[in-house]
Amino acid sequence: MLFQELLKSVEVHAADGPQNTVLTGITYDSRKVEPGFLFVAVQGFKHDGAEYIPQAVEKGAVAVVAQKAVTVPPNVAWALVADSRQALALMSASFYGNPSTNMRMVGVTGTNGKTTTTNLIASVLDEAGRKTGLVGTIHNRIGARKLVVSHTTPESTDLQELLHEMATEQVSDCVMEVSSHALALHRVDGCEFDTAVFTNLTQDHLDFHPDMQSYLEAKQALFRKLAEPGAKRGKCAVVNADDAYAGSIIEAAAGVEVYTYGIKTSADVRAEDIDVSARGVSFTVTGKWGRCPLDLRITGLFNVYNTLAAFTACAAMGIPVEVIKKALEGMPGVPGRFELVDAGQDFAVIVDYAHTPDGLENVLKTAREITTGKLITVFGCGGDRDRTKRPLMGRIAAGYSDYMLVTSDNPRTEAPLDIIRDIEKGLEPVAENNSYTVEPDRRRAIQLAVRMAQKGDVVVIAGKGHEDYQIIGTQKYPFDDRSEAAAALGALQA
Incomplete structure (x- = not known):
């Protein structure tokens, strides 16, 4: 593609050099530059991409886009834009042929439940005979082929390249976790969503967002995208009516069809006769698409909400209720989401990704309901x-x-x-004497919890879920809560 053609997708403040230069690739990482590439200098949190322009040119970049004046050789084309991060997203979409327009795009956002909800939706689409793509926290997927991930939502260039690969492989539907970071940092600009799902909004990421209002506005951006000028018709928003921010999300989705789900309040789709056990949850879905009893292999009230979100989104997309029911009931669970570690012991060990106040409360509330003995919790909080x-x-x-x-x-x-x-500042006013132990070594803490457990107890290991590493300093070390729990159980039985 010609550089001058690519620039039509963004607002250019100034440009010079050979604008008819042919581009063979696009990147924001100077280490990935190859001859013929466009290098977009993105302003990062720690480094300014403009510092790496000489390195990019030396490696063969033939064009540069930045948001402040640059100095490049006369044979290198350049352009200045207001926001190079947004320009990166829009130009990446254009470079890869706007792949999101070639498939049905489902975006799921919220503080908690994104991973489970996207996997439930993808499972239904698979059951319906659709070739499905998945972009998420645990892995990305094209059909049955799984790919590794580095962010909940990839950087815009990587995302557009992935969507292009999906389109090339005839993917009909893509289900994507859309984080607030991705929305605020324009990673999904250039993506045209057909369905947007809102799970909930509770405190998280306030190291990134200045306050809860900014966090909410980031989430609202996904729903505003549904009604952007020129967007195709037939779009819809799926919103948790029980969440305190539901009205704000619905307001952001003005102009498109909105479907609500919930348990406590009036909604298009509701759950009744809920029965939660250690091995699963059953309930009846009622509302716009009739009555549908479900008997699931995942458990917890929070998973009732996730299931309602998936059910509503899929029904709104026209998938028959019987297909939805078969897929949801056949779903074995999502790795690291209320995942049982079972070695035949007479107490339960559960690993969960819960790393927010609301997420932890949801998991512990469910664990409390299913234990006949004591609830033992292993948890910490992330640094930085x-x-x-x-x-x-x-x-x-x-x-x-x-x-x-x-x-x-x-x-x-x-x-x-x-x-x-x-953490202890929150424990001191409410914890009874001798009701907790500080053990900074996570492996040792898991071992202690397992040794302490008796018949009928529940051990919850919260915070890392599916992650198979621990970040100490700036290094990643192999560490998997599930493997550590299994090893501790094995040592106990031995």
Whole structure:
């Protein structure tokens, strides 16, 4: 594609050099530049991409886009734009042929439940005979082929390249987790969504968003995209009516069809006769598409909400209720989401990704309901992230647990004991004497919890879920809560 053609997708403030240069690729990472590439200098949080323009040119970049004046050789084309990150997204979509317009795009956003909801929707689409793409936290998928991930929502160039690959392989539907970071950083600009799903909004990412209003506005952006000028018709929004922010999301989706779901309030789709057990949950879906009893292999009230979101989205897309029912009831669960680690022991061990106050409360509330003995919780909080949620999570854990082991999550560049002290601020007012132990070594904490458990108890290991690593300093080390729990159970039985 010619550089001058690609520039038509963005607002250009100034440009010079050979604008009819042919481009063979596009990147924001100077290390990935190859001869014939366009290099987009993105302003990062720690580094300014403009600093790497000389390196990019040396490696063969024939064009540069930046948001401030640049100096390049006369044979290199350049352009200045207001926001190079947004320009990267729009130009990437154009470079790869706007692949999102060639498939049905379903975006799922919210603080909690994105991974489970996207996997449930993808499972229904698979059952309906559609070739499905999935973009998410655990893995990306094209049909049956799984791909590794680095972000919940990939950087815009990587995302458009992935969507292009999906379109090339005849994917008909793509289901994507859409994080607030991705929305705020324009990673999904250039994507045309057909269905947007809102799960909930609770405190998280306040290390990135200045406040909850900014966090909400990032989420609203996905729903505003549905009604952008020139967008195709037949779009819809699916909104959790029980969430306090439902009205704000519906307002952002003005002009498109809105379907609501819930348990407590009036909604288009509701759940009745809910029965939660350790092995699953059953309930009846009622509302716009009639009555449909479901007996699921996933459990917890929070998964009733996730299932309602998936049911509503799929029914709104025209998939028959009987197909939806078969897919949802056949779903074995999502890795690291209320996942049982079973080695034949007479107590339950559950691993869950819960790393927000609301997520932790949802998991512990369910665990409390299914235990006939004590609830033992192993948890910590991530380093270099929102510090204000640490005492909140401590207070929640103390409110539901009989005993807690407060440990490290991904401490990153913070000292683990400093993070734990923040958590203890929430424990001190509510925790009884001797109701928790501080053990910074996560492996040791899991071992202690398993050794402590008796018949009928439930051990919840929260925070990392499907992750198979622990970030200490700036390094990733192999670590999987599920494997560690299985090893501790094996040692106990031996």
